[in-house]
Amino acid sequence: MDNNEYLYHYTNIETLALILKNQTIRFNSLDKMDDLQEQQTADIKNIGQFCYISSWTDDSTESIPMWNMYASLNLGVRIKLRKNPFKIYNNTAEDLSKVINAPVNDASNGKPLQSIIPIAEMFSKGFFSAQAMSKELLIKVEYTDDKEKLYPCLLSEEGERFSIALGELGKYKNLHWKFQNEWRYILTVFPFQLNQPLETSLQSFQLTANKMRYGIEKQPFPYYDMYLSDQAFSEMEITLSPRISAGSKVIVESIVEKYNPSATINESHLVGLI
Known part of the structure; x- marks a missing residue:
């Protein structure tokens, strides 16, 4: 497969252990990023949390x-995964009816609606x-000095x-x-309670939108974990990392063997150079 179909993520061994154990990648909100500028807009406060x-x-x-910034030369790893590695779910009318406590007509003609987060969830x-419905999360970051x-x-x-x-x-x-050459997966969320009567849901939608508009709505969760597909995993x-100790290397090998034995472990090309 062409290298352009892969992306790389620098992190520490502790985070690697959680990725392997849970088969998930964690998404954090913009207000938790190291670039404090990212969460700011020209007109709405606190909107980056969504x-x-x-x-x-x-x-x-x-x-x-x-x-140095995201992993460390001594206790880090770099993960390589194919682009768009997330699990795809089939959403059935039966699944949705259980959540909203009302019958849902199946208009799929035998083809379930797909998403990378179950609609019921x-x-x-x-x-x-x-x-989550379009399954298009990946963008290439544009670096700019354009204030707009x-x-x-x-x-x-x-x-x-x-x-x-x-x-x-x-x-x-x-x-x-x-210097980051960053690509990122972006998931924007709108807090919305649907498991209530339609009229109440619409009122709740309008109230939430207004609270977001004035910067007083709270995010529904501080982070979100996306499941990886079995193949990508x-x-x-x-x-x-280039200076990893023998003990840390054993830890990585052990957790990989336990949770993802088909994964490949490589030595850094920078060993002995820094």
């Missing part, structure tokens, strides 16, 4: 700055994500109606971060 991301790079060459946890991109205007108003362009969040970073490659 945008969750997982950061990767397409640079197959090991990066000393990336090792979204409803039960009180949120909705359009990206770095501090976007998300609010559009027409009379009493308004909309919030959550999809504009997380796409741009300051030129200072260009089994193809994982793990590169050890």
Whole structure:
């Protein structure tokens, strides 16, 4: 498979253990990122908390700055996975009817609606994500000094109606971060309780939108864990940090053998060079 179909993620051994044990990748919200500029917009406060991301790079060459910042030269690993590695779910009318406590007509003609987060799970946890339905989470970050991109205007108003362009969040970073060559998976969520009468749900939707508009709504969760597909998980490659100790190497080998024995472990190309 062509290398352009793969992405790389620098992290520590503890996080690797959780990824392997749970077969998940964690998405954190923009307000938890090291680039404090990311969560800011020109018009809405606290809106970055509804945008969750997982950061990767397409640079197959090991990066000393990336090792230092996100993994460490002594206790880190670099994970290699195919692009869009997430598990895909089939959503049936029966699944949805259990969540909303009402019959749901099956209009799929035998083809279940697919998503990378089960619709029933979204409803039960009180949120909705359009990206989860489109299965298109991956974008290449654009590095810029354009203030209109770095501090976007998300609010559009027409009379009493308004909309919030959550999809504009997380796409741009300051030129200072260009060394990252970052690709990221972006999941924007809208807090929404559907398991209640329709009229109540619509009122709740409008109230939540207004609270987001004025920066007083709270995120439904601080992070979200996305499940990896079995195929992507089994193809994982793990590169050890350049100065990893013999003991830490044993730890990595042990957790890989236990949770993902088909994964490949590689030595760093920087061993002996730094």
